Amino acid sequence: MITGRTEMAVRAEDYALVLPALFKLGNIRGALITMPHKVTTSALVDALTPTAQVAGACNAVLRRADGSLLGDMFDGAGFVRGVLRKGVQLAGARVLVVGSGGVGCAIAASLAGAGVAALGLFVTRLAPSTFVGEVVMKTEMTAFLSAARARGCAVQAGSDMLFEQIPAYLEFFGFASTTPDALRKLAQLRYE
Structure with a gap:
């Protein structure tokens, strides 16, 4: 079994042929999917979790014992775990999600699962008591967060979502997990 990271530069026009072929290999248990393939992947798997269905995209594919492929989306789980780790109470909260692409929809689905009372789509101003989270990882402190x-x-950077996603991925694939704090100590983030 391959354990570790193997990057594959697959052109969008070839992806629908590559992903099914990849899972014909006996030693592939799963794959993490990045842009621009998250939406396409949701149509190439046998089943989607409810979160991936709502998002219309998936960023993880697991080959189950019967050989079928299950797609899930962890952007929302990573985001929500990061918010909760910061001590923000989501149950009953009013939340604004800016963006309705795959990541925005996954975050909205996970926020709903965490019990938020309202999901807004438009706001004209933010009160100082507002918690603001970002998913962009071009820099630690984006202009939006600044x-x-x-x-x-109070703010959450995109890297917080990343470090919360990794334990969720490991659990999904059935591997031993780790903590976001341990990952941060090991990480060497380089921004463009």
């Missing part, structure tokens, strides 16, 4: 912090808002 502006929110300047208004007194």
